[in-house]
Amino acid sequence: MGPSAGSAAREPPALRIANLTAGYGGQPVLKDVSLAIPAGEWLALLGPNGSGKSTLLYCVAGMLQPTTGEVELCGVSLVRDPRRAKHTLGFACAPERLPGLLTGRQCLEVYAAAKGLRQVDAEVLDLMERFAFAPMLDRFVDTYSLGTRQKLAVLLALLGTPRLIVLDEAFNGLDPASAKTLKRYLRTLVEERRTSVLLATHALDVVERYADRAALLLGGRIVKDWSAAEVTALRATEDGLEEAISAVAAGAA
Amino acid sequence: MLAPHTDGLTWVRERPSLRTGWLASSNVLRRWPLLWLIAALVLTACAALGHFASMGPGLAFAAAEPILVAALSATAFAIATLRRRKRLATRRPHDWLVPLPRDLSLGARAAGMPAVIWGGVALVVMAAAIGARVPVSVCGTLLAASAAGCLIASAVLAIFSSVATRSSRSRRNRAPPRLTPPPSQFVPPPSRYAIVRRPRRTWASDPKLRPLGYWPTAQAKFWDRPKVRARTLLLLLSALPLGVTGAVALAAAVVWLIVLHMLNLLLGLIRSAFAAAWWLAPTAVGRLRFSAALAHRGLVAEIASCALLVGLSYAVGGAPAFHRALPPAAGWIGLACVLSATACLMALRTQSVARSVLHRWMH
Secondary structure, eight states: OOOOHHHHHHSSEEEEEEEEEETTTTTTEEEEEEEEEEOOOOOEEEOOTTTSSSHHHHHHHTTTTOSSSEEEEEETTTTOOOOHHHHEEEEEEGGSSSSSSBHHHHHHHHHHHHTOSSOHHHHHHHHHHHHOGGGGTTSBBGOOOHHHHHHHHHHHHTTTTSSSSEEESSTTTHHHHHHHHHHHHHHHHHHOOOOOOEESOOOHHHHHHHHEEEEEEEETTEEEEOOOOHHHHHHHHHHHHHHHHHHHHHHHO | OOOOSSSSHHHHTHHHHHHHHHHHHHHHHHOOOOHHHHHHHHHHHHHHHHHHOOOHHHHHHHHHHHHHHHHHHHHHHHHHHHHHHHHHHHHGGGGGTTTTOOOOOHHHHHHHHHHHHHHHHHHHHHHHHHTOOOOHHHHHHHHHHHHHHHHHHHHHHHHHHHHHHHHHHHHHSOOOOOOOOOOOOOOOOGGGSSSOOOOOOOTSOOSGGGGHHHHHHHHHHHHOHHHHHHHHHHHHHSSTTTHHHHHHHHHHHHHHHHHHHHHHHHHHHHHHHHHHHHHHHSSOOOOOHHHHHHHHHHHHHHHHHHHHHHHHHHHEEEEEEEEHHHHHHHHHHHHHHHHHHHHHHHHHHHHHHHHHHHHHHHH
């Protein structure tokens, strides 16, 4: 049975970003971005290359300090209390940033310990079996293919049953069976555990079939936020999200 | 329709590897202007070395034997070119310029970098000669002899290469076409020199941060791989003065191998601290736990290496050598502890631009 309407209303959003500005070396990439993801919602972040999607995810993961603005994870400020805020976060880093000189098993063990877990979640071990990742466990990460690295990055993000899962192009390089397994697993987490998902992606089919909401980032600003109802309506149309994005991008230009 | 370029630079434009090489190097210099200063400092240091180490007689002796200089230059140039040619041929399937219609031949591309290196060496020798107040004629003879050696080597290589190409073409024309196996694309991964440890039975039921300690030691093992060791050892042995005994040369080689490992361990600790801090940034790992887990294995290895050095000193030179070796060994351990702790704390503390810039630079 799900939580009551009253408790759901009181529940803080899994992610709240307010007036966020961030960049590299004095060059702003994100400009005054505001966004909120309530508990139990899958938000797809869309945008062309270089629009600032990964930068936004780095800010949410605490890997990049924003110039101004606020990031809250489950009501806890990531700027003021990063340690407490990060307990609710699962972040899948880019596959090429995984430590090549550790084995997959060592990565899982170290990440679980760093998150303060008493044990590696049984569900993650189960998903590892379904990904056919177990034979790769004792090999060095730098010998992995892109897809295998991607699986490891996702497994690390799912450790410790996070309330907010942040994924950057997580389906790149995954074989169709593993991608399907992961999409369904994430959808189950969203529906049954009220976990929230923030996925930066270019795969519009994933957005149309699995996401609840979608936001379009252009030039470091959120220019369009499609609500759950709008995404459902777009699913029914022939051109769907692709045409809608083109129309918004043309309008913004 | 675009009109083709017909000026004097057309030949260069049609050789994309030449253009990309030029653009890449000019971009590097534009991006890190500090390199100019470093180059100026190196040349000044060479001039000072030439002056204080009285390199004048040595350079004059070399200039008196131009054939020897030319032969040495030719050998070095040919070896460097052949090695680079082999490497380029291995990487050719992944080369983004291959699909373009025209480019320099593989041999010409391979000779480019040794030619640049020759230019650098020539500058260094000239700086040393200026410092040692060597006459211009001596300097000119040295440069001309070595340039002649390089030119002769490149001409010989070009002749051999053209003969080999012709004979392979004629073989291809005679024999029916067949699929040739692609060249080996195997590039040894860094972990080839690191060992996979047997996992703990309780890794999933009681996860520990300790395996993080394998990262810096594996990094040091990769940097300390046999190829690198052999090259540095060769340099060390060739720098030993004539007349030293075999025992001394062997002792110097052993000490050098241990010192190289210690240096690589320290650098590995610093580099992996930044990379690991970035990787673990989304977790709530504490500074003390992170630093202890990352550095403990590397520091134990540093202590063991220092103990080995001190022990060897005692075995060779008795108590006096032991007393001489002890303070630097203790100092090194202290330095390694301070530097690795500072790197861990800095890596975890300095979020934002400074760390991301440092991280990019280190990769």
